[in-house]
Amino acid sequence: MRLMRCERTSAVRVPERWAAMLAALVTALVGALLAPPVQGAAAQERDPDRAVIGGYAVNAGDHPWAVALSSRARFGSERSGQFCGGAVVGPRTAVTAAHCLTREVLGVDVGQVRDLRIITGRGDLTGNAGKEVAVRSVKVNPDFDARTNKGDVAVLRLAESLPSSSVVPMAGKGDPAYRSGTPATVYGWGDTTGRGNYSNTLRAARVGIMADSSCERAYPGTSNGKYDAATMVCAGLEAGGRDACQGDSGGPLVARGKLVGLVSWGVGCGERGRPGVYTRISAVQSVIGTPRA
Numbered sequence: 001m002r003l004m005r006c007e008r009t010s011a012v013r014v015p016e017r018w019a020a021m022l023a024a025l026v027t028a029l030v031g032a033l034l035a036p037p038v039q040g041a042a043a044q045e046r047d048p049d050r051a052v053i054g055g056y057a058v059n060a061g062d063h064p065w066a067v068a069l070s071s072r073a074r075f076g077s078e079r080s081g082q083f084c085g086g087a088v089v090g091p092r093t094a095v096t097a098a099h100c101l102t103r104e105v106l107g108v109d110v111g112q113v114r115d116l117r118i119i120t121g122r123g124d125l126t127g128n129a130g131k132e133v134a135v136r137s138v139k140v141n142p143d144f145d146a147r148t149n150k151g152d153v154a155v156l157r158l159a160e161s162l163p164s165s166s167v168v169p170m171a172g173k174g175d176p177a178y179r180s181g182t183p184a185t186v187y188g189w190g191d192t193t194g195r196g197n198y199s200n201t202l203r204a205a206r207v208g209i210m211a212d213s214s215c216e217r218a219y220p221g222t223s224n225g226k227y228d229a230a231t232m233v234c235a236g237l238e239a240g241g242r243d244a245c246q247g248d249s250g251g252p253l254v255a256r257g258k259l260v261g262l263v264s265w266g267v268g269c270g271e272r273g274r275p276g277v278y279t280r281i282s283a284v285q286s287v288i289g290t291p292r293a
């Protein structure tokens with residue numbers, strides 16, 4: 001998280017992003033010239049550059065609870081002001097990562113951001129499909145610890161109600177969705193390469209919930225951050241290649257149709273032995289409360 005933090009600011013450095021996009025384009029063109037044509041999911045799985053990391057495009061209308069967190073005033077209008085992800089957990093309630101709302105990310109205190117919105121149903125951020133809903137109030141978890149990253153959740157009260165079809169249920173404590181080996185999907189508009197290539201369209205990557213023992217081995221806290229099984233859940237693939245990345249923070253990790261995590265931190269993106277770490281939803285349910293209309 002601390003490592004990524006220094007990178008995360010690149011989400012707002014536009015010239016750098018264009019440079020990275022250009023580099024990716026050149027890489028893709030050269031790759032296309034040199035490599036024989038490969039098709040389908042198998043090719044996509046071998047090539048993390050083509051995909052969130054290792055992902056695939058999804059229809060935002062099918063996942064209306066996967067929302068973009070936006071402020072054009074802070075991040076520009078090019079990609080609808082997107083800077084983080086979020087999940088709709090009640091008609092008037094969305095959740096995101098607390099670290100998305102820090103001064104470090106926003107450049108100002110969250111209370112100074114007058115145009116904070118969530119965007120639902122807009123797969124392509126350069127378009128205007130779906131719906132933008134203003135955030136009426138923000139509750140950053142008072143127990144969020146930016147040093148350890150424990151309790152990385154904030155609750156957004158929306159100015160308008162969304163239909164119940166836009167709400168994803170949360171997995172409570174003891175839910176089988178948290179069991180290691182459970183297939184899970186992470187959604188976002190973040191970096192698809194680890195080199196600052198932010199996606200204009202919503203993507204998803206299929207990962208697996210990992211055993212706490214594996215997460216602890218990956219992040220023992222000696223140098224790169226410490227995994228805390230009580231408040232975090234980690235997910236990925238043994239071989240790496242599929243993961244959340246910068247710009248996906250706050251977005252949903254869904255297993256068995258329920259929200260189990262929010263993109264929180266990790267070292268790098270999609271690296272073998274470096275799974276993504278998520279806020280464990282069951283651990284922050286008292287902060288979120290029982291969302292209602």
Ligand code: 4AZ
Nearest residue numbers: 004244245246249266276
């Ligand atoms: C980030 O910078 C970030 N690979 C979020 C998640 C991951 C890496 C970076 C997980 O917001």
